[in-house]
Amino acid sequence: MSATEVQASRELIQCLVEADGPDGVIDCIQISDSPLAQEITSTASEEYEKSGLDQLATPPNISLPPQVEELLELYLAFVQVDFWEIVKKLGRTAICIIASVMAAGLDVCALIEELIEIGKAVLGSFAAVAEFFKDIGEGFYDAAEMVACELNIIDCGDGTPRELFAYNWVFKPMVLPEGLQAITHDDQGKMGQLVESLKADANSAPPKWHDPQMISRCSQKTDMTDLFCNLSFESEHVNKALDYYIKAVEVQWRLEVAEKTLPAMDEQRKAFQQKVSIDTLIDKQLPGFFSEIEKTLGSNSPTIVDIKHNVGSECSQHLAQSGLAHVERWVSKYPDDAATLKAKSHRAWCNEDYIVEHAENFASRIRKNVQDKYCPVQNNKITCPSLVNFDVCYRSMGYVQNQQECDVxxxxxxxxxxxxxxxxxxxxxxxxxxxxxxxxxxxxxxxxxxxxxxPTQILKQPTPPSGSAPKPQLPIRTPQPAQ
Structure with missing residues (x-):
C-alpha cells in the first residue's frame, strides 16, 4: 500500500490496535471504508471462497493479510519509538512509511514512484528534481534517502543504515551552497578538495558534524546525545554516503546549469560579440598567416596558419574566464542533457557559431591585406604584378574559398x-x-x-637499286619555330 492509502486508513489502524478481540476487529473493519478495510475485506472474501465456507454462517476465523499484520506491527513499533527494529524487520517499506510521517504527511513514496516513472533515472528531469527537492522538507528520513534506497545507493533494509547518518549529518548539509560552489568553480580541483575534506570529517572520531541540529544536540550532555554524537563510521558507510553526496551535488549542478547558467551564458556570448571586434581578432593573426605563406612559396604542400582555429581559441578562452568554465565539464559529462537543451561548450560555440556567423569578416580582412601589400585593385579586379604575389593571393584567398578573385x-x-x-x-x-x-x-x-x-629535319632519300650509282642529294632543312 502507498503512503497515501496508509494515511487514509489511520482511523482504522487506531481502531484495530485498540480492538477487544476478534469481534472488535470485525466491527472496526465493517464501519470503515478506508483502503485498508477494502483490502482486508477483499482478502477475507477470497479466503471464504477458497474454503467453501458460508461467510454468514461461519464465524470469521481467518488470519489478517500479511501486509496488514506488518502494518499493525509497524504502527505499534512506531508508537513505541522502536524505529530500528522495525526497519531491520521490514526494510524499505518501513522507511517509506516512517518518512511520510516524519515529512508531515507528504507522500514521499508516491513521489519517488512518480520520479522513477518520469525517467527511470530518477534525477533525469530538471523539473521533477526541482519539485522533488522543494517538497521534501526536513524530516529525519526524507525523500532524498528514498531515492538513495530506490537506486540501491544505500542499503535501507540491512540493520541500522549508518551511511544515512553519515550522509544526513556530515555530507548533506554541505550540498548547498558548498558543493554547488565547488563543482561550478573555474578550478575543477575544488570539488575534489571538498570531497576529501568531508571524508576526513566523517572518518574522524567523533565525526565532525555539519548538520545544525546535530551540532546543537551534541553540545548538550545526555545519554541520548552520547549514543548518537559518538558514532563511528566504517569506510563502507562513508563511501556510500559520499557516493550519494556526489550525486546530490551533481543534481544541483544540473539544475543550476539548466535554470541559471545557460541563460547567463547566452547573455555573456551576446555581450562578447558586441564588446570584442572579430576584425581585431582576425588582424591579430594575419601577420603570421602571410609570413607562413611567404616562407612556403614553391612547395607542393604549403603550411597555412589556421586563423579560424586561433580566433576560435581566443574566443573560448575569453568565455572560459567569465566564471562559466564549468560549462565545458557539464557538456562533456551530460551530452544528452546538453543536446536536449541545445547547449554547446565554449569551444564548440566559438567554432560552429561565432566563426560561421563571421565568415565574410575573414574573407574581407584577408582580401584587404592582399590588396594593400601584394596585389592592388585594377579595373575592379585584384591584379598581381608578379607570379610570387599572385601565388600569395591565390593561397591566402583560397583559405576562404575565394581564390578565383586573384588576377594577374x-x-x-x-x-x-x-x-x-x-x-x-x-x-x-x-x-x-x-x-x-x-x-x-x-x-x-x-x-x-x-x-x-x-632540330633541323633531314629528309631521308630512297635507297638506289643495286649496281646503280647514287645521285648526290642536298639535305632539305626545314626550320620549325613554334610559339
Missing amino acids: NVAKVGYDVAVKIANELKQRKSTHTYEIRNWSSSQPTKPAELVCVR
Whole structure:
C-alpha cells in the first residue's frame, strides 16, 4: 500500500490496535471504508471462497493479510519509538512509511514512484528534481534517502543504515551552497578538495558534524546525545554516503546549469560579440598567416596558419574566464542533457557559431591585406604584378574559398611565366631550343612569346637499286619555330 492509502486508513489502524478481540476487529473493519478495510475485506472474501465456507454462517476465523499484520506491527513499533527494529524487520517499506510521517504527511513514496516513472533515472528531469527537492522538507528520513534506497545507493533494509547518518549529518548539509560552489568553480580541483575534506570529517572520531541540529544536540550532555554524537563510521558507510553526496551535488549542478547558467551564458556570448571586434581578432593573426605563406612559396604542400582555429581559441578562452568554465565539464559529462537543451561548450560555440556567423569578416580582412601589400585593385579586379604575389593571393584567398578573385597583369608576368614553362620542359627531357621574344623588361606592354625551335629535319632519300650509282642529294632543312 502507498503512503497515501496508509494515511487514509489511520482511523482504522487506531481502531484495530485498540480492538477487544476478534469481534472488535470485525466491527472496526465493517464501519470503515478506508483502503485498508477494502483490502482486508477483499482478502477475507477470497479466503471464504477458497474454503467453501458460508461467510454468514461461519464465524470469521481467518488470519489478517500479511501486509496488514506488518502494518499493525509497524504502527505499534512506531508508537513505541522502536524505529530500528522495525526497519531491520521490514526494510524499505518501513522507511517509506516512517518518512511520510516524519515529512508531515507528504507522500514521499508516491513521489519517488512518480520520479522513477518520469525517467527511470530518477534525477533525469530538471523539473521533477526541482519539485522533488522543494517538497521534501526536513524530516529525519526524507525523500532524498528514498531515492538513495530506490537506486540501491544505500542499503535501507540491512540493520541500522549508518551511511544515512553519515550522509544526513556530515555530507548533506554541505550540498548547498558548498558543493554547488565547488563543482561550478573555474578550478575543477575544488570539488575534489571538498570531497576529501568531508571524508576526513566523517572518518574522524567523533565525526565532525555539519548538520545544525546535530551540532546543537551534541553540545548538550545526555545519554541520548552520547549514543548518537559518538558514532563511528566504517569506510563502507562513508563511501556510500559520499557516493550519494556526489550525486546530490551533481543534481544541483544540473539544475543550476539548466535554470541559471545557460541563460547567463547566452547573455555573456551576446555581450562578447558586441564588446570584442572579430576584425581585431582576425588582424591579430594575419601577420603570421602571410609570413607562413611567404616562407612556403614553391612547395607542393604549403603550411597555412589556421586563423579560424586561433580566433576560435581566443574566443573560448575569453568565455572560459567569465566564471562559466564549468560549462565545458557539464557538456562533456551530460551530452544528452546538453543536446536536449541545445547547449554547446565554449569551444564548440566559438567554432560552429561565432566563426560561421563571421565568415565574410575573414574573407574581407584577408582580401584587404592582399590588396594593400601584394596585389592592388585594377579595373575592379585584384591584379598581381608578379607570379610570387599572385601565388600569395591565390593561397591566402583560397583559405576562404575565394581564390578565383586573384588576377594577374599578364604583360608584367609574361617573361616569368615563359621562363617557368621553359625550365619545366627541360626538366621533362625536352631537347628543343627555346627563345623568349617580343618582351622588354623596361616597358612590358604585352605578354612575352615563348618560341621553341625543333632540330633541323633531314629528309631521308630512297635507297638506289643495286649496281646503280647514287645521285648526290642536298639535305632539305626545314626550320620549325613554334610559339
